[in-house]
Amino acid sequence: MNRTQENIHKWLIENREQAIIFLQDLVKLPSTQGNEGLIQSVIATNFLQMGLEVHMWELDGEDLKKHPYFFSTRESFVESPNVIGVLKGKGNGKSLILNGHVDVVPAGDLSQWENHPYHGVVQDGKMYGRGTTDMKGGNLSSYLAVKAIKELGIQLKGDVILQSVVEEESGGAGTLAAVMKGFTADAAIIPEPTNMKIFPKQQGSKWFRIRVKGRSAHGGTRYHGVSAIEKSAIVVKHIEGLETVRNQRINDPLYANIPIPVPINIGTIKGGEWPSSVADLVLLEGRIGIAPNEIIEDVQREFKEWLKKLENIDPWFKKHPVELEWFGAQWVPGCIDENHPLMAILKAKYKEVVGLDAVIEASPWGTDGGLLTQVGKTPSIVFGPGISSKAHFPNEYIELDDIFLTAEIIALTIIDWCQIAKIRKR
Amino acid sequence: MNRTQENIHKWLIENREQAIIFLQDLVKLPSTQGNEGLIQSVIATNFLQMGLEVHMWELDGEDLKKHPYFFSTRESFVESPNVIGVLKGKGNGKSLILNGHVDVVPAGDLSQWENHPYHGVVQDGKMYGRGTTDMKGGNLSSYLAVKAIKELGIQLKGDVILQSVVEEESGGAGTLAAVMKGFTADAAIIPEPTNMKIFPKQQGSKWFRIRVKGRSAHGGTRYHGVSAIEKSAIVVKHIEGLETVRNQRINDPLYANIPIPVPINIGTIKGGEWPSSVADLVLLEGRIGIAPNEIIEDVQREFKEWLKKLENIDPWFKKHPVELEWFGAQWVPGCIDENHPLMAILKAKYKEVVGLDAVIEASPWGTDGGLLTQVGKTPSIVFGPGISSKAHFPNEYIELDDIFLTAEIIALTIIDWCQIAKIRKR
Numbered sequence: 059m060n061r062t063q064e065n066i067h068k069w070l071i072e073n074r075e076q077a078i079i080f081l082q083d084l085v086k087l088p089s090t091q092g093n094e095g096l097i098q099s100v101i102a103t104n105f106l107q108m109g110l111e112v113h114m115w116e117l118d119g120e121d122l123k124k125h126p127y128f129f130s131t132r133e134s135f136v137e138s139p140n141v142i143g144v145l146k147g148k149g150n151g152k153s154l155i156l157n158g159h160v161d162v163v164p165a166g167d168l169s170q171w172e173n174h175p176y177h178g179v180v181q182d183g184k185m186y187g188r189g190t191t192d193m194k195g196g197n198l199s200s201y202l203a204v205k206a207i208k209e210l211g212i213q214l215k216g217d218v219i220l221q222s223v224v225e226e227e228s229g230g231a232g233t234l235a236a237v238m239k240g241f242t243a244d245a246a247i248i249p250e251p252t253n254m255k256i257f258p259k260q261q262g263s264k265w266f267r268i269r270v271k272g273r274s275a276h277g278g279t280r281y282h283g284v285s286a287i288e289k290s291a292i293v294v295k296h297i298e299g300l301e302t303v304r305n306q307r308i309n310d311p312l313y314a315n316i317p318i319p320v321p322i323n324i325g326t327i328k329g330g331e332w333p334s335s336v337a338d339l340v341l342l343e344g345r346i347g348i349a350p351n352e353i354i355e356d357v358q359r360e361f362k363e364w365l366k367k368l369e370n371i372d373p374w375f376k377k378h379p380v381e382l383e384w385f386g387a388q389w390v391p392g393c394i395d396e397n398h399p400l401m402a403i404l405k406a407k408y409k410e411v412v413g414l415d416a417v418i419e420a421s422p423w424g425t426d427g428g429l430l431t432q433v434g435k436t437p438s439i440v441f442g443p444g445i446s447s448k449a450h451f452p453n454e455y456i457e458l459d460d461i462f463l464t465a466e467i468i469a470l471t472i473i474d475w476c477q478i479a480k481i482r483k484r
Numbered sequence: 485m486n487r488t489q490e491n492i493h494k495w496l497i498e499n500r501e502q503a504i505i506f507l508q509d510l511v512k513l514p515s516t517q518g519n520e521g522l523i524q525s526v527i528a529t530n531f532l533q534m535g536l537e538v539h540m541w542e543l544d545g546e547d548l549k550k551h552p553y554f555f556s557t558r559e560s561f562v563e564s565p566n567v568i569g570v571l572k573g574k575g576n577g578k579s580l581i582l583n584g585h586v587d588v589v590p591a592g593d594l595s596q597w598e599n600h601p602y603h604g605v606v607q608d609g610k611m612y613g614r615g616t617t618d619m620k621g622g623n624l625s626s627y628l629a630v631k632a633i634k635e636l637g638i639q640l641k642g643d644v645i646l647q648s649v650v651e652e653e654s655g656g657a658g659t660l661a662a663v664m665k666g667f668t669a670d671a672a673i674i675p676e677p678t679n680m681k682i683f684p685k686q687q688g689s690k691w692f693r694i695r696v697k698g699r700s701a702h703g704g705t706r707y708h709g710v711s712a713i714e715k716s717a718i719v720v721k722h723i724e725g726l727e728t729v730r731n732q733r734i735n736d737p738l739y740a741n742i743p744i745p746v747p748i749n750i751g752t753i754k755g756g757e758w759p760s761s762v763a764d765l766v767l768l769e770g771r772i773g774i775a776p777n778e779i780i781e782d783v784q785r786e787f788k789e790w791l792k793k794l795e796n797i798d799p800w801f802k803k804h805p806v807e808l809e810w811f812g813a814q815w816v817p818g819c820i821d822e823n824h825p826l827m828a829i830l831k832a833k834y835k836e837v838v839g840l841d842a843v844i845e846a847s848p849w850g851t852d853g854g855l856l857t858q859v860g861k862t863p864s865i866v867f868g869p870g871i872s873s874k875a876h877f878p879n880e881y882i883e884l885d886d887i888f889l890t891a892e893i894i895a896l897t898i899i900d901w902c903q904i905a906k907i908r909k910r
Binding site: 279 | 689701717747750758762769850873876
């Protein structure tokens with residue numbers, strides 16, 4: 059352990075309690091979609107106190123809304139600002155973005171929570187609450203990394219850009235807006251909950267809706283009708299076939315241990331209006347996973363052509379083809395070269411801090427890393443504390459130790475990537 | 485053609501125009517569930533003008549609501565009365581019920597109607613409108629038959645009981661209440677739309693709801709969950725198997741030409757809450773047809789046991805069995821002996837009037853005949869004008885000629901069944 063690493067390690071121990079209280083403060087703010095104003099003010103204040111250059115603005119303008127990768131269910135972003143804190147470097151160094159979103163998904167049925175979702179209860183080294191894992195815990199790792207560097211008097215060559223964005227859960231408009239305002243960098247780390255695995259590749263995804271048609275009749279003479287419910291079972295099975303074909307194509311060793319690298323999930327089904335009538339319409343809604351190397355438009359075309367083949371399975375579909383619609387959210391797939399220098403640094407720092415080799419995998423879900431990579435031309439790695447299977451569910455929690463381990467790894471990665479200009483005496 | 489038949493035939497021609505206007509008046513009253521008050525007043529007035537003994541009362545009382553065959557979505561029947569008109573016989577004759585409901589199903593999407601559903605437009609010998617076929621047209625046949633007999637001065641031995649009931653479309657509480665008030669008879673005819681076929685047997689039916697369970701997960705790692713949508717496809721297929729087994733048992737020649745005598749229709753499906761989550765629950769709602777000779781409780785037991793067998797198809801169902809619930813409406817199956825004397829009379833009168841043999845079939849849907857047969861011990865035949873496939877749909881209509889043919893056949897059947905005591909000079 060060199061002197062800098064030792065200092066960072068000590069600083070994190072000394073500041074641990076205060077940091078946990080700060081995380082609790084953040085969890086206590088229910089920053090669901092449309093309610094991110096207060097938490098962003100708290101974070102902006104925190105960035106100012108850290109001595110960063112702070113930018114705070116409400117998403118707006120036709121340029122953003124007309125961007126082909128703009129997806130949002132919202133019309134207005136008033137009181138839902140982005141906040142960016144920049145630790146300016148001396149120059150001649152590589153820049154790094156630490157991106158994290160503050161929006162959380164709703165808590166859902168409160169009766170399923172053992173502790174209140176917005177109290178941030180700490181038990182047995184874990185903090186419980188909505189957003190602890192996804193991803194206020196990870197964001198804290200980023201803040202701590204930058205704060206430690208700053209407070210230890212380490213002056214970097216390259217800039218570090220802390221992006222506290224809104225709207226990740228609904229399609230990434232916050233990160234898109236940050237990129238469009240010019241906040242890009244030589245590379246990025248996003249501390250989404252990977253359970254401290256390193257994800258150089260992230261699956262994208264897109265939502266679809268399929269209308270399956272039948273023909274109505276009275277249930278007592280159902281043979282006069284055609285059941286859209288029975289036909290939808292054929293459609294569901296057929297889509298499973300496409301999932302198989304798409305996943306057989308994937309030979310990336312990063313996906314070796316993942317049963318279905320790019321799943322097609324049919325999440326909702328709804329059809330028919332009356333128990334004793336034959337249903338003439340079923341709606342299916344789902345999410346198709348997009349591989350890191352895929353172009354979204356190609357996936358859309360392949361899906362459409364696959365559904366056309368239904369007419370070979372059942373002639374009904376020839377005269378009554380299913381209708382495919384793309385709606386709601388989209389997450390752009392993200393990717394960084396596995397031999398990218400930031401990958402090497404992050405793996406090395408992981409080993410230095412944890413003592414083991416990092417696990418390298420591809421993520422089964424999308425992050426804002428896709429937008430950073432594809433629109434912002436900023437290669438991105440997803441690496442953070444917390445377990446994604448706890449996200450979006452009741453009793454979400456995070457292991458506090460992992461937040462501090464991640465903070466240490468990120469701090470050392472920053473130092474290696476951005477390079478030290480000089481160290482002020484404390 | 486004997487003298488009586490000739491007189492009835494002439495009477496129906498002379499009164500045709502007035503009768504069509506009366507039917508139009510009835511169609512103009514949108515007597516959907518809860519809105520039967522006005523039409524029942526009009527019918528009661530009509531019965532009084534015909535010189536019948538009239539009974540009119542609102543359904544009520546604990547006895548009714550606690551009856552095992554009471555099914556209704558309503559708590560109160562205020563302003564939804566039953567009306568009964570009795571043509572008293574001289575005595576020593578057999579009595580006959582002519583049962584018909586005044587409630588109609590909602591018109592639905594008005595844009596799908598070529599004519600307004602409640603205007604009763606007449607075009608090319610058809611009257612269009614909600615309730616024309618189901619079953620105001622058939623009711624008119626009954627009224628005309630009784631009115632012709634009365635006006636022609638024919639005095640019968642047995643009583644004729646015109647039952648104008650509410651609530652057939654929701655489980656038969658109107659007919660049940662009439663039976664419980666003592667309005668039963670030696671036999672009954674129900675002029676529901678059989679397209680003038682004679683139905684000595686009527687399929688019953690019962691509604692069910694099935695809960696199919698899965699296990700939630702994020703769509704990107706859907707292999708961690710169990711899709712209730714995929715499991716529901718297995719359940720739908722399995723229920724088709726029960727339908728096959730149940731229909732293979734049916735050897736009644738009346739069902740020889742019916743593709744599926746007692747269908748099991750799954751009419752609605754609903755499950756999942758989010759496109760990118762694995763659905764953990766799917767609800768199926770449907771209607772199971774009950775053969776005329778079946779006991780409802782046996783059918784319920786067989787269905788439950790069949791669903792238990794799902795665990796042999798997929799072990800998932802062993803730990804997560806589907807849940808079966810009976811809800812909503814029930815129609816009791818109805819049946820009359822094919823050699824019952826009323827059958828012979830009706831067939832003979834059909835041939836006299838139409839000149840062809842009547843078609844004898846079993847009905848694919850339930851009527852209030854089940855309650856009359858099983859609770860009221862009144863063997864019932866369903867026979868009426870109108871095509872059932874036009875019922876419950878936009879652009880419902882009835883062929884006006886068939887109303888008058890049916891009226892003539894019913895009038896002659898009444899005379900043969902109830903027997904003439906004497907004929908007054910006009």
